[in-house]
Amino acid sequence: MSKAPQTSRIGARELVKARDLARGGPLDALRFFAAFFMVIYHYAEQAPVSLFAIHPALGRGYLATDFFLMLSGYVLGRAYGDRVASREVGDREFLLKRFARVWPSHLVMLAGFVALILATTLIGIAPQNPQWFQWSQLPAQALLVQSWGFDGPSGWNTPTWTLSALIFCYAAFPVLWRMFAAIRSPWLAMAVGAAIFVVVDLACRYWLGQASYRLALKYGVIRALPLFLIGVLIARMGREIVVSGRAADLLGAAAIAGVVVLQLVGQFDYASLALLGVLIFAAGASVRKDWGWAKTAGGLAFALYLTNQFVGVVWFGAQNVAAGKLALNDGAMWLTWALAFPAAVVFAAMFERFVDTPLQAWVKPRVGVGTLRSMFRARPSMWRRVVG
Template sequence: MTSVSPTREGYPADLRALTSLRAFLALGVVLFHYQLQWDPALGFSPIIERSRLAVDAFFMLSGFILAHVYGPSFAAGTFSYRRFIFARLARLYPLHLTVLLGVLVMVLGALAFGVRYDPSTFTVRGFFETLFLVQAWFPSAVGQNWSGPAWSLSAEWFAYLLFPAFAFLAVKFGRRPWALVIVSLIAYVLIDAVYRSLFGKVLPRAEDDMGILRIVPAFLLGMALHGLGRGLTWSRAAAVCLALGSTILLLTAMQMSLDDRIIVALAAPVVFSWSMLGKSQCEGVLASPPLVFAGEVSFALYLVHMPVIVAWKGVIAEMRGIDSAFRVTPLELVGLFVATCALAIALHLVVEKPGRLWIRERSARWT
């Protein structure tokens, strides 16, 4: 989430508010899955239910940050696709492989001890599709549970492979970023229409089932938002007011359970206005070390929270002799959250950061 060197495009090198934003987005996804597990009698939060759409904001953030980091070199003709791909592999694979292998151990353990599970979502084909991050590239009638949230990594990988095409458009519209915003929105409307005609559901519902279509307009919009901010200068008061206003508007729309596509559209001003906090040098508490660290750990939290839920419910169901679809108590959820956060921090420090550094050091010798 942090650029490797200062840019010459008006933004600070380190957009800390956007790193912190990742923490809130990941927390929203976790709470969404937790809400599916608790007793409906405990209540229902529309904001939490709509937090599943944080994935679309992640896609916008990816486009924005990659434009921030690699846009100048692409425009100058010094961009190296090979180095870019190795850097993206370093970003995704150490943690992805660790979580996937952890789930494989869980499944093999269930087979060895006769623990019941749904084999239709743990197929050999699904394992290898998840391993190579292509599970969201094809139509699928059955979701994959090997590493559920990793479908979005599959979509990200797709966007990374096509990054030169996205970057070409961003450079082409460099002096007309508003035009690229419009192109992105038109692309979203058209892809949504095609997706609805093919699969009978709106684009923000795309996951394992051709989820790559979901990232294309969002990723492009993120790059367009970066270009839009290059030519703007806001006062601190304006940046704070617009960031606060856009965030409140988004949360209100979520609470009102508005159409998924409206909420996705309202996420764009949040990403944009939070980036302008950095440009206006008024990130405040969003730049605090604890929040920034939480944002850095968010990838691990996002990936590992579902396997932890599955493991817990599987073990408890087997011990009690009940179906694993049982409802989890609030106390259990609190314990799961604490344990998941601890595991995410450990994976970030022990696997993600060292793994990323190891791959980058090796790839530097080959590029």
């Protein structure tokens, strides 16, 4: 009699592990749509009529970014939680692996921006928004520390402020996972995480005059960390609370409908963020793993996030030049604006295929366990010079 519940729990855990390894389902679809909604938000003001003026809901693109931050915490929790807890992956090794995943491609894209600005300046074309391309901001961008409280606009490849904030979150992840693992109940752990989010939000409203989940880019770490933590705790719930595939699908559909309705009727950010968290949980619990398109789309998410600003600068700069020379009417302006979205996806696919994938193939063997251990143990003086 006493062994039946234990067998059930073991079976549930094995089911969860099997789901963790599967790709091509709702979770990959969410990764793509989170990135694509951020593209819509970034391109909204370039439309002939700003999308923000059409409906207030279109001005809440910050929720897509917040969703992306929660999703990042969830994905890392599901992929690395057990290995970090068991010390199979060391804290420094984990951080370097995550940094190596994002930094090389980020540098390539930043170099693309520099080449673009130098080339257009050389032929006498000034950027539409010169405040985005201040040379003084380039070092912080390159080092991915621009959202750690530095003054000045977060220009160049602006969306990478989230990468900057996530680097900090990556460093905190092993400690957060082990700390909250000490709380036996996943529900209590989530309640503590939600309380932290609310306290940080109230403090930001009082001292900074803005909700934490809408803070200026230079406060990106403050904005990201509570949301990332919520995602991590959703990952823990996903490991310990198993629901049926049908229940997960119904829960996800209800969460999507709830978010849409809330955006249409008013601004309910707390409720919207809670429903987005439910959506992440439901997507991770779903047994629908045979969406080949989702696997492909999910693989493009990082590249789309990293390259959309570059495409936008080039595309809308060319559109403005064409509008002046060809006297484009409103219909043509809307059409060329809309074509920016497939252009962004195509460019992201090319970047993923010809830049990001080859770079990772070169980098990954060089940040293996043995390499990292030798770097930290054999040459500690080198790291002291780097960090100190």
